[in-house]
Amino acid sequence: LTPMSEVAGRLSIQMGAHCLEAKNGGSGILLSGVSGVRPAKVVIIGGGVAGLNACKLAVGIGAQVSILDINPSRMSYIQDIMEGHVMTVMSNSANIEEEVLNADLVIGAVLIPGAKAPKLISEDLVRRMKKGAAIVDIAVDQGGCCETTKPTTHSHPTYIKHDVVHYCVANMPGIVPRTSTFALTNVTLNYALELADHGYREAMRRHEALRKGMNVIDGKITHPAVAEAFDLEYHPFEP
Structure with a gap:
């Protein structure tokens, strides 16, 4: 972000x-x-x-x-x-x-x-x-x-x-919500459209940036740093 x-x-x-x-x-x-x-x-x-x-x-x-x-x-x-x-x-x-x-x-x-x-x-x-x-x-x-x-x-x-x-x-x-919203939208809109058009699994498969930003899928932690911070099991995402 x-x-x-x-x-x-x-x-x-x-x-x-x-x-x-x-x-x-x-x-x-x-x-x-x-x-x-x-x-x-x-x-x-x-x-x-x-x-x-x-x-x-x-x-x-x-x-x-x-x-x-x-x-x-x-x-x-x-x-x-x-x-x-x-x-x-x-x-x-x-x-x-x-x-x-x-x-x-x-x-x-x-x-x-x-x-x-x-x-x-x-x-x-x-x-x-x-x-x-x-x-x-x-x-x-x-x-x-x-x-x-x-x-x-x-x-x-x-x-x-x-x-x-x-x-x-x-x-x-x-x-500063106005500035923050426009700034965030500038870099996230294309990813939001990908998720809407293709579903999250296909979008994750297609875009490495989305995979890197993923934290939790189906109740499983898919980000190694998050898993380490909370001392929980890490589950690599499989498209």
Whole structure:
């Protein structure tokens, strides 16, 4: 669901900016800064679709941006397309700690399709963050990549723990339904027509993309990462 990751990534900076406002418990810092005043430091953990889109928006606003990932080629790609306006950092425990402790806004964008997100930010690390800093955990739908993450809603999106504002809304794209619907329809309509015209088994046989996205058929889990996450038996799909 690349379009939803795009939307969530871009929203994370927008929502993070609100979290940093003093009225919301934040430090009262403007992401872009102004003449003579430093911008906010934004740290993005995960360089996938969501992380890259968060990066683009944060850089465009004028924030100081670091992005961490475990894939050197991905970091090289991000470094190239951002033309040096972002610092790419290898994701490991030491670098995560250093970047998070200096961050005004942390974006958790570690997404593993069908599997739980790894807990990369410990509660102890959150406790040592700047007072009034903010965390936006895009990975909350997969359990979150921060130990202090708990799911919130669009009506009550934030909470404060250890003096850090947390935004952990499940289904972030739901707050911009018009954009999200058009973006999702653009990439799913052809598959929906295939399912309607040929039935799910024939459509699955014809399209590898549909097979890769399949989670459960006839009560059996057909996605290995989902089966592993719930400690259930995996059943490969047979057309």
